[in-house]
Amino acid sequence: MKNKELKIGVTGYSAQKFDIPEAQRMLKEAYNHFNSQYPDRPKAIISGLTDLGIPALAHREAVARGWRTIGIACSKASEYECFPVDEKIIEGEDWGQESPKFLETLEVLVRIGGGGQAKRETAEAKLKGKPVIEYDLPAL
Numbered sequence: 001m002k003n004k005e006l007k008i009g010v011t012g013y014s015a016q017k018f019d020i021p022e023a024q025r026m027l028k029e030a031y032n033h034f035n036s037q038y039p040d041r042p043k044a045i046i047s048g049l050t051d052l053g054i055p056a057l058a059h060r061e062a063v064a065r066g067w068r069t070i071g072i073a074c075s076k077a078s079e080y081e082c083f084p085v086d087e088k089i090i091e092g093e094d095w096g097q098e099s100p101k102f103l104e105t106l107e108v109l110v111r112i113g114g115g116g117q118a119k120r121e122t123a124e125a126k127l128k129g130k131p132v133i134e135y136d137l138p139a140l
Helices: 020-037 053-064 075-079 099-105 116-127
Strands: 006-012 043-047 068-073 087-090 108-112 132-135
Touching: 006 020, 006 053, 006 099, 006 116, 020 043, 020 053, 020 108, 020 132, 043 053, 053 068, 068 075, 068 099, 075 087, 099 116, 108 116, 116 132
Parallel strands: 006 043, 006 108, 043 068, 068 087, 108 132
Antiparallel strands: none
């Protein structure tokens, strides 16, 4: 288990405007936490597939650290610019239908702001007993 990849899910705002430098600080803090908690395990970041908002920042920070990226989204994501992730998973036809696959794939979760879907995913992860780090980030 020691060298098994740690799959870190990241959820939060996509289209909503927010304080980008503050969100980047929160992401770095969460990633540093998991790096220190699981120093011997390679990491993968799982987030949305579109190159928007928190998922875009999450994937960019992962790439900067040499971590693998996994994008999970519904088929509507193909109508948007997508981040060039290492692994792409399309689940469902409509926004939110990818949530069960997202939750089943991740081992730990980071929530940075976010609306209804991010909050539902966070509550579900907690019910499943998965470690969660939450940051409240107001929408602008």
